[in-house]
Amino acid sequence: MSDTPAGPDTALNARHAALLREYLDRLAHERRMSPHTLANYERDLRVYFGLLAGREPAAITPHDIRRFVATLRGRGLAGRSLARMLSAWRGFYRHLARHHGVPHNPCLDVRAPKSPRRLPHALSPDEATQLVAIDDEQDLAVRDRAIFELFYSSGLRLAELVGLSPADVDMNDATVRVTGKGNKTRIVPVGRHALDALRAWLAVRAAIPGVADDALFVTRGATRLSARAVQARVKTWAARQGLTVNAHPHVLRHSFASHVLQSSGDLRAVQEMLGHASISTTQVYTHLDHQYLAKVYDEAHPRARRKNRDS
Numbered sequence: 001m002s003d004t005p006a007g008p009d010t011a012l013n014a015r016h017a018a019l020l021r022e023y024l025d026r027l028a029h030e031r032r033m034s035p036h037t038l039a040n041y042e043r044d045l046r047v048y049f050g051l052l053a054g055r056e057p058a059a060i061t062p063h064d065i066r067r068f069v070a071t072l073r074g075r076g077l078a079g080r081s082l083a084r085m086l087s088a089w090r091g092f093y094r095h096l097a098r099h100h101g102v103p104h105n106p107c108l109d110v111r112a113p114k115s116p117r118r119l120p121h122a123l124s125p126d127e128a129t130q131l132v133a134i135d136d137e138q139d140l141a142v143r144d145r146a147i148f149e150l151f152y153s154s155g156l157r158l159a160e161l162v163g164l165s166p167a168d169v170d171m172n173d174a175t176v177r178v179t180g181k182g183n184k185t186r187i188v189p190v191g192r193h194a195l196d197a198l199r200a201w202l203a204v205r206a207a208i209p210g211v212a213d214d215a216l217f218v219t220r221g222a223t224r225l226s227a228r229a230v231q232a233r234v235k236t237w238a239a240r241q242g243l244t245v246n247a248h249p250h251v252l253r254h255s256f257a258s259h260v261l262q263s264s265g266d267l268r269a270v271q272e273m274l275g276h277a278s279i280s281t282t283q284v285y286t287h288l289d290h291q292y293l294a295k296v297y298d299e300a301h302p303r304a305r306r307k308n309r310d311s
Contacts, residue, residue, distance in 0.1 A: 016049045023095050032183040044088035062106045082112035122258040139204050146201035153194035155256035158227050158249040164216040
């Protein structure tokens with residue numbers, strides 16, 4: 001089932017284009033949303049304007065919104081994508097109420113159909129260690145080892161990691177200052193192996209001519225490393241290290257959360273380190289923990305083993 005907007009991306013009329021640009025500008029300057037988040041909002045709102053077929057937003061009713069959702073569902077959008085779209089549309093109507101006097105928000109009581117909850121994939125502790133243990137002293141390998149160790153040590157998001165500057169890392173305090181979603185800053189612990197890898201990388205980085213002062217992780221050409229480049233490096237190294245899983249940066253974040261929770265059971269601490277606004281978001285990792293315990297039980301308990309043999 002597709003998670004991308006369905007249907008043609010129709011050209012907006014001048015009125016709709018102006019409203020969209022005004023709203024995106026406010027999100028960028030007042031709420032300081034990232035370019036990636038703004039692109040998602042723009043995409044979801046372009047779908048909405050396409051469904052309007054030229055009608056004005058003030059004329060839309062809850063019945064219309066439900067029909068739009070049903071139309072998109074029929075085109076193959078999953079419940080998670082529809083929920084994200086409805087959230088974008090609700091925010092747009094709040095903007096219209098505040099700045100254009102639109103008296104009602106037709107999206108308020110409309111809910112997206114539920115999708116089966118997909119648990120994030122996490123590496124086993126052995127697999128995570130296998131991925132980060134890069135035994136190569138070439139410059140790019142030193143950089144990549146520091147990236148992977150920091151991902152796994154501190155559970156950073158990809159955008160957070162590529163946005164770091166050297167000043168964000170406090171070697172003495174063993175912490176990293178991270179700017180996350182909504183421009184919120186948090187301080188996250190950094191483990192010993194990650195600190196060692198970062199020290200090695202900083203020594204390499206210092207010898208790169210013209211390196212950008214504000215970028216912790218840079219390319220061979222001294223420019224800030226992009227998120228896409230990090231994704232590619234994770235896949236490359238996963239294959240080199242002999243892993244058969246679908247490796248991507250978020251896998252290391254998931255692995256960090258799952259392994260810390262398995263060891264500590266402290267959901268609130270994991271929430272803080274991940275930068276989740278709501279603990280309900282973090283609670284998905286309790287399901288991962290239960291899966292891990294169930295696997296251990298199935299492999300270790302005599303009655304469980306007998307049941308598996310007899311089935």
